[in-house]
Amino acid sequence: MKKKRTISISHPQLVRFRNALREVISTAELVEEERLLDEENGLDHIYSETDGKQVKELLDKQDKLATAWNKSLCVCSLCGSRTSNMTFNPYMEEWFCVDCYEKNQEFYKTEARNGQIWNSENYTRTPSTEWWP
Numbered sequence: 001m002k003k004k005r006t007i008s009i010s011h012p013q014l015v016r017f018r019n020a021l022r023e024v025i026s027t028a029e030l031v032e033e034e035r036l037l038d039e040e041n042g043l044d045h046i047y048s049e050t051d052g053k054q055v056k057e058l059l060d061k062q063d064k065l066a067t068a069w070n071k072s073l074c075v076c077s078l079c080g081s082r083t084s085n086m087t088f089n090p091y092m093e094e095w096f097c098v099d100c101y102e103k104n105q106e107f108y109k110t111e112a113r114n115g116q117i118w119n120s121e122n123y124t125r126t127p128s129t130e131w132w133p
C-alpha cells in the first residue's frame with residue numbers, strides 16, 4: 001500500500017465486530033509468541049550447535065511475528081490502541097490510530113515549517129512533511 005489511507009467505522013455493531021476480530025487476532029499472535037518462546041526455552045542455547053541454529057530460526061520467527069503484529073491494522077504503532085479507527089502512514093508503512101496520526105502530523109508540519117525536518121532523499125534540508133503525509 002503506497003497511499004495514506006484512513007479506515008473509519010462508526011456503526012456501533014460494526015465497531016464491536018471489528019474490535020472482537022482484532023482481539024481474536026491479538027490472542028492468536030500471543031499464543032504463537034508463547035509457543036515460539038516455549039520452543040526456544042526447551043533448547044540448549046550455548047552447548048549444542050544444532051540447537052543454536054534452531055534458536056536463531058526461532059528468534060527470526062519471533063521477530064517476524066512481532067514486526068507483522070506491530071505493522072498490522074489491528075494495533076496503533078504508537079499508543080497500542082486496538083479499538084480505534086486507523087490511518088496508514090505510507091512512508092513508515094505502519095498503521096496509527098486517527099488521534100496519534102493527527103497529533104504527529106501536526107508536530108511534523110510544525111517542525112518542517114520551522115526548518116527542523118528535511119527531505120531524506122536528497123538531504124537538501126528542504127522542509128518536508130513526507131514522514132506524515
Ligand SMILES: [Zn+2]
Pocket residue numbers: 076077078079080081096097098099100101
Ligand atoms: Zn494511537
